[in-house]
Amino acid sequence: MEHDLVSISPINGRYRREVQELSDYFSEFALMRERVFVEIEYLIFLSKLLNLDLKAIKKKTIKIRKEFDFNDAKRIKELEEKIKHDVKAIEIFLKEKIDDKKVSPYIHFGLTSEDINNLAYARLLKRFTKKLLLPVISVLILELCSLAKKSSQCVMLSRTHGQPASPTTFGKEIAVFAQRLMDRFEKLKKVRFAGKLNGAVGNYNAFVAAFPEIDWIKETKQFVRKMGLEPIVATTQIVPHESYSDFFYLISSINNIVLSLNQDLWLYLSYGYLELQTEEEEVGSSTMPHKRNPKDLENSEGNLEIANSLLKLLIFRLQRNRMQRDLSDSTIKRNYGVALAHSILGYKRTISAIKRIRINSEKMLQDLLNHPEVFSEALQVLLRKEGSENAYFQVMKFVKNKKLTTDTLLEIAQRLGLSNDSLKRFKDLIDKKYVGLAPQIAIIIVSHIEKKLKSKLKAQKT
Template identity: 30%
Template sequence: MQTRDIFANISPLDHRYSRDEDDYAEISKYLSEKATIALQAEVELALIKVLAARGLAPQTAPAEVEKAIAELTTAEVYAEEAKTKHNIRALVNCLQKKVSKKCRPFLHFTATSYDIVDTANSLRYQKTARELILPRLKKLHKSWAEIAFREKDRVQIGRTHGQHAVPITFGFTIAEYVARLGERIEEIEAKTDKLVGKFAGAVGAYNASSIFFDDPEAFEKEVLAELGLKAGEHSTQIVQAEPMTDFVHTLVSTFSVLAAFADDMRQLQRSEIAEIGEFFAKDQVGSSTMPHKRNPINYENVKSLWKAFMPQMTTVYLDQLSEHQRDLTNSASSRFIPELITALLSAVSRLTRVSSKMVVDQKNMQKNFEQNKKMIVAEPLYILLAAAGHPDAHEAVRKLTLEAQKTDLSLKELVAQSKELKGYWENFRDLQKEIILKPEKYTGIAAQKTEKIVKNWQKKFAYELQLEV
């Protein structure tokens, strides 16, 4: 049942790419403004807990603040901000109104606003990565691994520069993305763990906390430990920028892997290639005017989302710069990181859905391979001739390929007719001859490599695959 008017929103992430209510609610739990304020309040609670444990705040203060947070609404914080013109002061004022006079002085005690903001951001992006991004990426990864293993022996023509190259297998094509996405997932995990918080005060020198504590760094450590975070080695008024920059970079580079996969699969759906297809629903329409069309809309959508959000990485790099101990030039721009994450999650969901229903056209894959079957053995032929002692094997085979293009003869037949190459064929071993006679055998270790990659990541991510082909 629809509980929000998605069409009253401005961002297409709301009204077009998050129409699933359950999915929207799950993402909103981490990335909405409501979630932002809730996590900022959680940082204030962590401070109160440590102050109480150290004997400064009343022992009842943590329970009071916890109750106040439960009653807090985003709307009242925004109403207060309309008066204060300061978001964190508004949050503190709202919480202070809900607790006793004895507790009030210790809300935000020794803190600066970005002790709260930056720490809350690191906390929410850690939660988002661990509870949303990584599980969904691993689900997509599993889907690709299953396709790769299933198709590990299916011969496909390799393509470089848009031209037919030497044979591979379709499983090997997909295994590229199994490996690339697997490595990106590991990078996200690593950079998520490195997100840090701070509780070092207005310029990061612990000026306020050092008045009360002989060990202000230990105090900071205790506050952040309540949230499962660590402190950066050095902060100013803000957390050092690099951990967040590195984290977002891993998300953008992961998005790029998804876009590359989508583009490859989109190209394989071209009419003149048609080696795979997207599942097409019974009532789905491909074109407003051409009823026969079945456009690769899902893959195109993923590439289009990537085009919209990949450039945001430039803004994140720009946000590494802050004058002296702090300026406000990242205060607006950093608020758009949740949109990037939401777009990434949309792309992941779309690719997971379409990958699970990928249709492989075996006949077209074979037909495309057959197109240049007589030519694709040029590489092994030239290498075998060179190994047999021919002084200019590459040039000899190049001339044969030109001749083959003019005739219906295969390279093998032209070798047999060539006076220059007479005698070389007999020097080839039976297995080497078979590769020239049966180009479909010339796939190197594509199948074995695919299986190795799939099983490597299956072990790392500890998921079960249906490994029967």
């Protein structure tokens, strides 16, 4: 608790309990542990390739990998402070731990720091996506589906440009957000991070100098694939970051969709279409006892805007590097967790808000009935169907800037010569609130998404 109160960043302070799982992927300890893992895997790979004592190496390294703890991390930091190089400190740490003069020369053999870093970061991002990011997004989508399903028939006045427009249902509008997020979700699952293992400037210089007889391109490709990544040969000292940019762009796109959702829900709350269920002792205002404020939606909005400002930097900046290498991207990469923590926090707050929403369908219906002019679209298309060439402007003359009722709309229809059959159809459309296929669209979208997501969740459990 004391740590929470003195932290500079709210991610490590005020919000830590909500995002602390991310420390398994983006803390300094997590990065050290992953670097150690990659170094050991490379040593085992090299021992097979060079016919070293594989059994002895596996025996010596298995304990290091399984039992890596904070004492090990502290030792690495001590070494780094002394030599001023974080990855070289990992190499020295492993040499100390393995303590074998025959093995030591092959630890970090032929590698540059970025051979280890690019694989470590990509693996951490890949695991984070699978274990945390996709699950919380799927929960958000399913919450939206549940809300859309139960409100598929809730008639609501649309607003285009902020003004009354043709009717819809609340459920259909929520289903649209669910579908948009599902589209991004599917694309996010398909992102494959690039990985490289080719030395100081990407040419295998050191590898070939020592062992020219080995097909290093073929062998290192296999190693990168074993690490769960897509091997890339055309690199400088660093891996090209297009796959990272694609990944961060998709997250920023998801954030934008959730931002738009937050803002729409906020507006629906302000219209009285929705109500927030609050706890008995929950305070909305320090001076106004009646207040029930959409704090979760507003908090989500702020967090997602912070996230997107950082994601924009990651998307565009990581693709640029001076010639074969400079270190400017190193400190930027250490902020992956900050951007992603704010994103996760935003999703969680939106989920919390959705769970507390109660739909006021009576208020929605009344607001629609207060704007019967929106039914004039149906009138003009029925007149067109009967051959009226100037139907749009004829109707506009009677309805624009006029105070109308449904009865006066029916009178206008008669004056404009609408046939009895079409007049009956127009009255029926008004009675059914002219929502088109909105209820069906909501159910189709929800059914499609739920089928896909629930089958995936079932497959993961089995």
